[in-house]
Amino acid sequence: MNGYFQLIVNGNATFMKVFPATGGGEPASLQEAMNYLAYKKIPYDIKMLGQYFNGGDYSKPVILNRETMLPVAESCIINCDPDFMGATARFYPASNGGRELDKEGIMSECRLNKITYGADEEVIESYLKDKKYCTDYRIAKGTPVLEGKDAYITYFFNTDNKIRPALNEDGTVDFHNLNLVNHCKEGELLAELTPEVKGTPGKDIRGNEIRPRDVKRAQLSYGLNIQLSEDRLRLTSKVNGHVNLTGGRVFVSDVMEVVNVDNSTGDIEYESAVLIQGNVNSGFSVRTKGDIEVRGTVEGAILEAGGNIVLQRGINGMGKGRLKAGGNIIAKFMENCTAEAGGYIETNSILHSTVSAGTDINVMSKKGFITGGSVTALSTIRVKTLGSTMGADTSVTVGVNPQVLTRIGQLNKEVTETEKNLKTMLPVLDAAKKRLAAGEKFSAEKIKQIQLLAQTVKQAQEVIANSGEELQTLKNTIDEGQSAAVEVKGEVFPGVVINISDVSMIIKESYKYCRFIKDKGDVRMAAL
Numbered sequence: 001m002n003g004y005f006q007l008i009v010n011g012n013a014t015f016m017k018v019f020p021a022t023g024g025g026e027p028a029s030l031q032e033a034m035n036y037l038a039y040k041k042i043p044y045d046i047k048m049l050g051q052y053f054n055g056g057d058y059s060k061p062v063i064l065n066r067e068t069m070l071p072v073a074e075s076c077i078i079n080c081d082p083d084f085m086g087a088t089a090r091f092y093p094a095s096n097g098g099r100e101l102d103k104e105g106i107m108s109e110c111r112l113n114k115i116t117y118g119a120d121e122e123v124i125e126s127y128l129k130d131k132k133y134c135t136d137y138r139i140a141k142g143t144p145v146l147e148g149k150d151a152y153i154t155y156f157f158n159t160d161n162k163i164r165p166a167l168n169e170d171g172t173v174d175f176h177n178l179n180l181v182n183h184c185k186e187g188e189l190l191a192e193l194t195p196e197v198k199g200t201p202g203k204d205i206r207g208n209e210i211r212p213r214d215v216k217r218a219q220l221s222y223g224l225n226i227q228l229s230e231d232r233l234r235l236t237s238k239v240n241g242h243v244n245l246t247g248g249r250v251f252v253s254d255v256m257e258v259v260n261v262d263n264s265t266g267d268i269e270y271e272s273a274v275l276i277q278g279n280v281n282s283g284f285s286v287r288t289k290g291d292i293e294v295r296g297t298v299e300g301a302i303l304e305a306g307g308n309i310v311l312q313r314g315i316n317g318m319g320k321g322r323l324k325a326g327g328n329i330i331a332k333f334m335e336n337c338t339a340e341a342g343g344y345i346e347t348n349s350i351l352h353s354t355v356s357a358g359t360d361i362n363v364m365s366k367k368g369f370i371t372g373g374s375v376t377a378l379s380t381i382r383v384k385t386l387g388s389t390m391g392a393d394t395s396v397t398v399g400v401n402p403q404v405l406t407r408i409g410q411l412n413k414e415v416t417e418t419e420k421n422l423k424t425m426l427p428v429l430d431a432a433k434k435r436l437a438a439g440e441k442f443s444a445e446k447i448k449q450i451q452l453l454a455q456t457v458k459q460a461q462e463v464i465a466n467s468g469e470e471l472q473t474l475k476n477t478i479d480e481g482q483s484a485a486v487e488v489k490g491e492v493f494p495g496v497v498i499n500i501s502d503v504s505m506i507i508k509e510s511y512k513y514c515r516f517i518k519d520k521g522d523v524r525m526a527a528l
Contacts, residue, residue, distance in 0.1 A: 003028035004133035007042075007072050007095035008061055014042065014069050015061035018053070028053070028134060036092055037064070040072060071097035076109045078139065084204040087115055089139040091127065103128060106139075115140050116207040145202030145210045151218035154192045157182040159245040165330055165346060171384075172365040173330060173346055184243040184252060191235040191250055193220050224271070225252040242273050242291060244307060246326075248469050253290035253307075261286055261301070273307070282318060291327070298323075308343075315339075317353070329357075350375060352392070364489065370394060381486045387493035387507070398484035399501035399518075408474050411467045418460050418467075425457050486516040487528060498523055 003021035005028050007014060021027045030053040037044050044064040052062035074094040080087045089109075094100050103124055110119050118140045127137055165173050184190065199212025220228065225239045237243065241254040253272030258265055260278040268274060273290035282300035286292055289306035298311055300318035308327040315321050317337025323329055328343035335351040345357040348365035352372035355361065360380040363370055368384035372392040375381060380398060387394045432450045436442065442450070486498055488511070496507040498516050505516065505523035515526045 001025045001132055002134045004093065005033050005036075006093045006133075007064075007098075009069050009071050009095045009097065012068050013066045014064045016044075016049070016052075016064055017061040018058040020058055026134075030054075032134060036075070036077075039077065040075070042069070042072075043067065071095050071099075073099040074101045076101060076106055078109055078113045078115070080113060080115070080205065084206050084208070085142040085144065085202075086118075086138060087113065087140040087205055089137045090135065091131065091133050091137070093131075093133050101128075110140060115205045117203055118142050118205045140205045142204040142210075143202045145212045146200035147212050148199035148215040149197040150216040151196035152194050153218055153220065154194070155245060155250075156189050156191065157184065157243050157245075164344075167364075170366045171368065172348055173332070182243045183241075184237045185240050186237055188237045189234060190226065190237055190243055190252070191220060191222075193218060193233045195233070221249040223249055223251040225254060226250060246306070248466055251290075256288075260296070274305075282320075292325075309341075314347070345377075368490075370396065377484075379484055383486075383488055384490040385493075386486075386488050386491070387496040389493060391493070391495045394495070395497040395499065396486055397499040398486055399499070408471065411471050411474070415464055415467045415471070418463050422457065422460050422464075425453060425460070429453050429457055484518065488512070488514050488516075489528070 001022045002025040003019055005016050005018045008017055016033065018028050018033075030050060033049065033053070034046070042064060049062060049064070052058075072095040075092040076089050077092070078087050078089045087110075089106075091101070103121075106124050106127075107119060120139055120141060123137050123139055167173060196215040196217050198215060201212060202210040204210060220232065220235055222228065222235050225237065225241060227236045227238050228234075229236070235250055237252050239252060239254045241252050243250065243252045245251075255273045255275050256268070256270045257275045257277065258268070259276075261268060261276055261280040261284045263281075265284075267284055268286045268288070270288045271290070272288065274286055274288050274292050276286070276292070276294045276296065279296035280286060280294055280298045280301040280303065285302040285304070287302075287304045291307040291310070292303050292305040293310045293312075294303075295312045297313040298315040298317070298321060300316075300320040302322045303309055304324045306326045309323055309325040309329045309331075311323075311329075311331035314331045314333035314335070315323065315337050316333075316335045319336050321337040323331075323334075323337065323339040323341075325340070326342045328345065329339055329341040330346045331339075332347065333349045333351070334347050334353050334355060335349075337353045339345065339353065339355045341356070342358040344359045345355060345361045347361075347363055348368055350361075350363055350370045350373065354374050356376040357378065359378055360382070361375060361377040363381075363383040365384065369388075370381075370383050370386050371388045372394055374395045374397070376397040378398070381396050383396075386396065429450070432442075432453075436450075484500055486500070491510060491512045492507055492514065493510055494507050498505045498507065500516065500518040500523050503518060503521060503523050511525065513528050515528050516523055517526055518524075
């Protein structure tokens with residue numbers, strides 16, 4: 001038990017008696033005694049009191065003053081936590097003849113300290129049964145807020161659109177292990193939503209409600225060939241095909257398979273993936289929202305895919321062949337063609353072509369070369385041989401993609417306008433909900449208008465959420481472009497033009513194993 005002190009009121013003098021600690025308790029504190037006397041406004045000789053406490057001889061009391069005083073009642077001093085989520089009380093004994101506290105007296109002290117909630121009656125009764133002075137009692141406790149949990153979606157397929165194909169020992173692409181296509185089977189679980197859990201409000205000891213933070217909601221967004229469970233928590237595939245995640249939506253593509261694209265098929269337009277076992281002849285086109293895989297060669301044809309384009313043998317475009325992919329492009333070789341990828345490009349060689357990638361370009365086979373034409377990437381171009389001894393006009397460019405900046409501007413404008421409309425609609429919708437909750441009767445036409453408004457608000461919120469995700473992806477892409485570089489693992493020849501963002505450099509002589517970066521407003525060469 002802690003040591004404590006007690007006042008003794010005796011005629012024309014007031015004394016203090018200290019009771020030593022027992023059983024390993026804390027000794028009585030001089031500072032606490034001084035605080036108590038100040039609280040009770042009792043005068044005392046600080047020097048004499050200090051000598052008494054420091055001397056350690058408590059067999060006799062120490063005189064505080066020689067004034068006539070009435071008996072002092074038992075005291076309860078309450079200290080509230082800074083956040084008012086709890087309060088601690090310390091009790092001090094009554095002087096001889098002083099009034100002792102009862103339960104109502106302690107509750108009254110709580111009310112004086114503005115404690116209106118959470119007073120622990122069990123603790124109070126425990127004290128009254130076995131009084132321990134100069135000891136902390138947790139006399140009141142608020143109810144802590146129980147924070148909720150954000151909703152989240154678990155995807156059961158690879159959602160990383162930056163994954164690289166496997167490479168052979170010589171640096172060429174292993175077309176047997178591309179790692180680009182997520183195959184799925186009918187009935188296979190693709191994604192699962194764990195709904196948000198709303199928090200429970202708390203309350204502090206002064207009766208103030210503490211609101212939990214708002215939790216983030218989520219919903220499963222999907223395209224064709226996908227089954228949503230009745231509880232709207234799971235997505236499964238309806239078909240055998242390919243699955244991918246684009247703009248927060250899950251898509252499953254069944255596969256259209258043909259031998260060749262020629263006079264026997266004509267041009268191909270398809271919603272899902274296309275697999276061409278043979279060649280794509282000159283003058284024909286293949287357009288799809290999914291992936292395109294060609295196991296033969298591509299001539300002067302046009303291939304446009306919302307996903308990836310994979311050419312196991314490559315393309316000789318004859319000056320009119322064109323590839324355009326929303327995802328990545330992988331080709332054994334690229335010759336006399338135009339190619340544009342939203343992601344990266346992997347190839348063994350680029351010859352007299354105009355090629356651009358949303359991230360980076362790798363031409364790293366044993367003889368990997370870029371010769372002639374114009375090659376552009378946002379982040380990095382890696383190549384074994386750049387240019388040629390014959391001085392073919394070759395230009396490579398890395399840095400910020402103007403299309404990315406344009407899209408960011410469009411999205412920012414769209415989000416701003418949508419948020420402005422939301423600020424107008426939400427108060428109207430909230431007011432209508434409150435009136436309905438209060439029991440006000442609306443006409444059928446009015447209810448229909450409210451339902452339409454609620455639907456419009458939901459659509460606007462989805463637009464903001466989806467645009468926010470795309471903006472973050474684009475901003476990450478720009479961040480990648482800040483360290484743009486051209487890396488030459490073999491040799492770069494004279495005549496090559498290297499552009500990094502807004503600055504250029506014309507190579508005057510041959511260099512080997514080097515790296516070109518932007519430094520202090522110029523293109524500079526550095527070691528790999």
